[in-house]
Amino acid sequence: MFRCALFISLLLLPKLSSSSQLDVLLIGILTDSDLRAVQIHPEVDGYKLLADGKTIISLDITSRFSLINSGGYIRVKTPDKDFGQYKEIKLLSGSPDSYFRLYSIIPNGIERVYDDNLLIKPGPGGLKIVNQVALEKYVAGVVEAESGKEKHIEFYKAQAIISRSYALNNANRYLHKGYNLNDLVDCQVYHGRARWEPLIKEAVNDTRGKVLVDSEMELITAAFHRNSGGETVSSEVIWSGSLSYLSKRQDHFSLNGKHARWEKKISKRDWFSYLSSEFNFDTNDKLLEEMAQNYVQENRHVYFLDPIFQIPLKEIRSDWSLKSTFFSVEPLGQDSLILKGKGFGHGTGLSQEGAMQMANLGFSHVDILHFYYDDVHIINLEALEFFRTD
Numbered sequence: 001m002f003r004c005a006l007f008i009s010l011l012l013l014p015k016l017s018s019s020s021q022l023d024v025l026l027i028g029i030l031t032d033s034d035l036r037a038v039q040i041h042p043e044v045d046g047y048k049l050l051a052d053g054k055t056i057i058s059l060d061i062t063s064r065f066s067l068i069n070s071g072g073y074i075r076v077k078t079p080d081k082d083f084g085q086y087k088e089i090k091l092l093s094g095s096p097d098s099y100f101r102l103y104s105i106i107p108n109g110i111e112r113v114y115d116d117n118l119l120i121k122p123g124p125g126g127l128k129i130v131n132q133v134a135l136e137k138y139v140a141g142v143v144e145a146e147s148g149k150e151k152h153i154e155f156y157k158a159q160a161i162i163s164r165s166y167a168l169n170n171a172n173r174y175l176h177k178g179y180n181l182n183d184l185v186d187c188q189v190y191h192g193r194a195r196w197e198p199l200i201k202e203a204v205n206d207t208r209g210k211v212l213v214d215s216e217m218e219l220i221t222a223a224f225h226r227n228s229g230g231e232t233v234s235s236e237v238i239w240s241g242s243l244s245y246l247s248k249r250q251d252h253f254s255l256n257g258k259h260a261r262w263e264k265k266i267s268k269r270d271w272f273s274y275l276s277s278e279f280n281f282d283t284n285d286k287l288l289e290e291m292a293q294n295y296v297q298e299n300r301h302v303y304f305l306d307p308i309f310q311i312p313l314k315e316i317r318s319d320w321s322l323k324s325t326f327f328s329v330e331p332l333g334q335d336s337l338i339l340k341g342k343g344f345g346h347g348t349g350l351s352q353e354g355a356m357q358m359a360n361l362g363f364s365h366v367d368i369l370h371f372y373y374d375d376v377h378i379i380n381l382e383a384l385e386f387f388r389t390d
Helices: 135-147 153-169 198-206 268-279 286-292 313-320 352-360 365-372 381-389
Strands: 024-028 037-042 048-051 054-058 065-070 073-078 081-086 089-092 099-106 111-115 117-122 127-134 210-213 261-267 327-332 336-342 377-380
Touching (some): 024 135, 037 127, 048 081, 065 117, 073 117, 111 127, 127 135, 135 153, 153 365, 210 381, 261 268, 268 286, 268 313, 268 336, 352 365
Antiparallel strands (some): 024 127, 037 065, 037 099, 048 054, 048 089, 065 073, 089 117, 099 111, 117 127, 327 336
């Protein structure tokens, strides 16, 4: 049974409880950037900087300080003072409306704005930085990063509910690294504070605490992708297990999205060499060679050509960096092939561009969620607690 965490202190790593509510999340940020030095600017008065548990600076909106990875320690500097080296740094807010700006110095060029608090430790390759952020603020940040601006509010509501459900259902994923989730695509993309689209905060507030559960009152794996290409796939095509609410369906709402179609030109020689070396495909057989360069997917397949050859399309997608597994192959001159594809992403669960189209056509966020997920219920976390303890 899924069990999530309840923070007993804003300064401590979360400990698991029997509750499904998680008010604060620890998000590993910029985990792929090898940060060695950053500068931080509070945007609200009242922050304090703690070093190894003791307050060393009280901050206001004019304050600036740098954190530099230094041989297993973190050096703290302001423009006019070097505060020395420490094992752990905490930036703690003085109000629920606090936020700060972070600039990367090494490497240079990243600027982000984050809500709430920050925890920093030295890591093996650089600074290990964790944003300690209220759940609903995190959800708003995810919706903005995953969806962008100027979308219909009903789409934002649907995205908020699945992003909240995903976060709570995966809150234990990276506890071994000292945080709940990272900010990358393998969890949910998160670039910090939602600040560009007012409708996102409205949508998050309107759906506050709402999540998707299955018939057993368990939080669902709220998978989503950019565009299905007109047909979603069941969960077992992507992962090892079957989830009843993630089934295959025709999705005409996604057919005209921005990422509904794609093409990629490849070398015929490279294609046949790949099939031969990776899957022992006999390219000396003229019939098989002809089949491999004249392949059509009218509907989504799991295997290339035929299951007998045991060539999973998801492996081809990964190896060739394709936008989806939903593609056909055609000859293009003497030496080339063209892959003509549909959709963008793994193809299971909610298609974001399909959901956007549904919202534009007048469907509610409830309609959207029930179209893409089978036999699910939208329920408030407090009500979920009641059902679980009843």
